[in-house]
Every structure is written in C-alpha cells, then in structure tokens.
Amino acid sequence: xHDERGLPDAHLVARAQDGYDxxxxxxxxxxxxxxxxxxxxxxxxxxxxxxxxxxAFVQAWRSLHRFRGxxxxxxxxxxxxxxxxxxxxxxxxxxxxxVAAMDLPPVIDGPDRVIEANEALERLASAVTALPxxxxxxxxxxxxxxxxxxxxxDILKITVPAVKGRLHRARRALASSLRADS
Amino acid sequence: MSGLDLxxxxxxxxxxxxxxLEQVADxxxxxxxxxxxDCPHCRAALHEFAALWEPVRALAAAEVxxxxxxxxxxxxQVRALTRDGWHAVLAGPLGSTRIATWVSAVIARRAAGRVxxxxxxxxxxxxxxxxxxxxxxxxxxxxxxRQRQARGVGVAGGDVVISLEVVVEYGRDLHAVSAAVxxxxxxxxxxxxxxxxxxxxxxxxxxxx
Numbered sequence: 001x002h003d004e005r006g007l008p009d010a011h012l013v014a015r016a017q018d019g020y021d022x023x024x025x026x027x028x029x030x031x032x033x034x035x036x037x038x039x040x041x042x043x044x045x046x047x048x049x050x051x052x053x054x055x056a057f058v059q060a061w062r063s064l065h066r067f068r069g070x071x072x073x074x075x076x077x078x079x080x081x082x083x084x085x086x087x088x089x090x091x092x093x094x095x096x097x098x099v100a101a102m103d104l105p106p107v108i109d110g111p112d113r114v115i116e117a118n119e120a121l122e123r124l125a126s127a128v129t130a131l132p133x134x135x136x137x138x139x140x141x142x143x144x145x146x147x148x149x150x151x152x153x154d155i156l157k158i159t160v161p162a163v164k165g166r167l168h169r170a171r172r173a174l175a176s177s178l179r180a181d182s
Numbered sequence: 183m184s185g186l187d188l189x190x191x192x193x194x195x196x197x198x199x200x201x202x203l204e205q206v207a208d209x210x211x212x213x214x215x216x217x218x219x220d221c222p223h224c225r226a227a228l229h230e231f232a233a234l235w236e237p238v239r240a241l242a243a244a245e246v247x248x249x250x251x252x253x254x255x256x257x258x259q260v261r262a263l264t265r266d267g268w269h270a271v272l273a274g275p276l277g278s279t280r281i282a283t284w285v286s287a288v289i290a291r292r293a294a295g296r297v298x299x300x301x302x303x304x305x306x307x308x309x310x311x312x313x314x315x316x317x318x319x320x321x322x323x324x325x326x327x328r329q330r331q332a333r334g335v336g337v338a339g340g341d342v343v344i345s346l347e348v349v350v351e352y353g354r355d356l357h358a359v360s361a362a363v364x365x366x367x368x369x370x371x372x373x374x375x376x377x378x379x380x381x382x383x384x385x386x387x388x389x390x391x
Contacts, residue, residue: 007302007349007388015304015347021260021284022291022304023347028253036248041241050249057256062263121244124237143207144242168200171207176188178234 009073017064024064028057031074034145035081041140042085044129052088056081071154078147079155082137089133127177135170138163186227193223206231207238270377272340279376283342286371290344290382293370297362299354301390304347344371345383352391360384 007026015023032053039052060067060080067076128136128144137156141147142163149167153160192198201213206228218224261284270286272279287305294303344367350359364382371379 011387020304020306020347021257022287022306024260025253025257028256032248032252033246036252037246040246050252053248053252054255054259058259061260120237121241124241143238146242168203171203172188175186175203175231175234178237
C-alpha cells in the first residue's frame with residue numbers, strides 16, 4: 001500500500017468519515033507501531049497488546065464520526081488505546097506478567113552485554129506493569145512514548161498538575177522497585 | 183550508602199526529591215545548579231537515579247514490531263461492520279456468486295495506481311455509491327445508518343459504482359489522467375469480477391511533485 005508521502009492524517013480522517021474504509025486502512029497502517037507499542041507497554045505482553053491494539057482501532061472506526069479534529073488523530077488514538085488497555089487490565093485483575101512474551105530489543109551487541117541489557121529491560125517492563133494504572137499510563141506516555149505533559153493531560157483528560165503529580169509518584173515507585181531488584 | 187531516600191520529600195540538604203527525579207528523567211534544567219554543583223547529597227542522589235533510569239531510556243528506544251496481521255485483522259472487522267449486506271450478486275445456473283463490494287474498490291485502487299501520473303488513490307465502491315461530497319460527512323459517521331441510506335445499501339445485482347480519490351503528479355493533464363483512470367478501472371474491475379461498472383467518479387484531491 002502506498003503511504004507516508006502525501007495525505008495528512010486530517011485528510012485521511014475526513015475521507016474515512018465519508019466512508020472510504022481504505023483511507024482508514026492507511027491510518028491503521030501508519031499508526032500501527034505506535035498503537036501496538038503503547039498497548040504493549042501498558043499490558044506487558046504481546047498477546048494482550050495485540051487484542052488491545054486491534055480493539056482500539058476498531059473502536060476508533062466506530063467512533064470516527066465523533067472525532068472533530070480538536071486534537072491530533074494520534075492523541076485521540078492514544079486515548080482510545082489507553083482506555084481499552086485500562087478496561088482489559090481491570091477485567092483481568094492482575095494476573096502474573098508473562099515476561100517471556102515481552103518485547104525485547106533485537107540482539108545487536110556482544111552476548112554478555114545483551115543478556116545483561118535484556119534482563120534490565122525485562123525487570124523494567126514488569127516494574128512498569130506493576131504500577132497502578134493511573135501512574136502507569138502517564139509514565140508510559142511521557143517517558144516511553146515521548147508525549148509532553150500537555151499531550152498526556154489531553155490524552156488522559158486530566159490537568160497538567162495532575163499529570164505531574166502522577167509522574168512524581170510513578171518515578172519514585174519505579175525507582176524503588178528497580179533498586180530493590182538490583 | 184544510598185544517596186536517594188525515596189520515602190522522603192527532601193534530601194538532608196533541602197533539595198526536593200521529586201525535582202531531582204524529574205531532572206534526570208526529563209533531562210530538565212536543575213532547579214538550583216549552583217547548589218547542586220557542590221552538594222554531596224544532590225550529587226549522590228542524581229548519580230544513583232541516573233543509573234536506575236538508564237533502562238527506561240533503553241526501553242523507550244527499543245524497536246517494537248507489531249504482529250504482521252494487525253492491519254488485516256483490523257480491516258476485516260471494519261469491513262464486516264460496514265459492508266454487511268454489501269455484495270454484488272451474479273446469478274448463474276449452478277448458484278450465485280457474491281462479491282463483497284470493497285473487493286471492487288481494491289481492484290479499482292490498484293488499477294488506478296497503474297496509470298502514469300497517479301501517485302496515490304483511494305477507492306470506494308457500492309451499488310449506488312455517490313461521489314465524495316461534503317454532505318455525506320454530515321451523516322452519522324461511517325457506521326451510522328443515515329449514511330448507509332444515503333449511499334443506498336441493498337441488492338446490488340451485477341452493477342457497481344466506484345468512487346476514487348487520486349493524487350496526481352504535478353504538471354499532468356488532470357482530465358487526461360482522470361479519463362485514463364476511468365478506462366483502466368472499468369477494464370480491470372469488469373475483467374476480474376464480471377460485474378458491470380456503471381460509473382466511475384474520480385476526484386482529484388491533490389497534486390504533488
């Protein structure tokens with residue numbers, strides 16, 4: 001499928017709202033990595049992340065007529081992924097995290113350093129999913145996805161001071177659990 | 183021993199722990215650079231937290247590859263939502279053949295993409311699909327019932343109407359390109375589906391170099 005060049009998100013959204021599902025397909029194509037990565041960081045395992053990302057996109061299609069372009073399409077999509085992720089986490093009520101199914105970076109370094117680095121990332125990923133969701137979501141969006149405080153506030157529909165407060169708690173909690181592990 | 187007391191609000195020197203954590207995590211400017219430069223408490227805390235935070239940067243930078251069938255699975259569900267009942271039907275002596283209308287749209291898009299000067303195309307097909315106009319977007323949305331009525335859902339028989347949006351290379355004769363698109367779309371859709379293409383609406387949405 002053609003992409004990247006040309007048509008901005010807003011145009012594709014408008015066409016998708018007109019019923020061109022192919023325009024929506026281009027949007028899914030364009031944002032699939034972003035949506036899946038957020039879902040993965042929020043849920044901690046690939047199988048669940050796949051469900052979350054899929055449900056989120058289908059939900060986006062269903063509620064596309066309510067999207068008014070007040071924020072960027074990515075912000076809106078992030079919000080849907082986060083909400084679907086939250087629903088799922090609430091439904092399953094903290095089953096153990098499947099570390100083996102976690103996504104780890106490809107092997108590029110010498111074997112010893114890679115194992116060391118992967119272990120650190122595994123510990124971190126499970127420490128992130130151990131955070132309460134109201135801390136986990138802002139932490140993932142800000143520290144891992146690179147959203148600004150304002151964007152996180154927009155995505156989560158909370159105020160910027162609330163984002164900062166939750167990030168403070170999340171950083172402390174994460175630092176103590178990483179320290180306890182090391 | 184540890185310079186970073188995560189249970190306290192402030193270090194013994196009075197610096198706010200949250201401020202130091204934020205400074206490291208966001209690579210932000212220190213609140214009090216003069217104090218920090220010489221304060222052993224601050225320096226120890228910053229040093230320790232920087233080490234603890236390192237994996238977070240690595241995780242943020244780690245590449246994630248979504249499942250290869252993610253887009254396909256999403257679009258199957260999307261099309262199931264949109265296109266229920268949307269089939270062109272060709273009756274034959276041994277039974278009828280139903281072709282989901284979006285199949286025609288895909289064929290049309292690919293056919294249009296082959297025309298020199300066409301950089302990008304989006305296809306939409308339906309039994310009575312109207313050309314893209316603003317009035318459609320004021321309906322209830324892609325899954326809304328009003329819009330379905332507006333586009334005429336129902337038994338399609340062997341006829342199909344196709345709408346295409348194209349982006350054309352700058353400098354081309356737009357009428358000539360549109361005519362070529364129309365010709366190719368009719369040729370491919372009719373050859374591959376056996377349906378009769380009643381109309382092909384082409385909208386040039388942009389020109390690019």
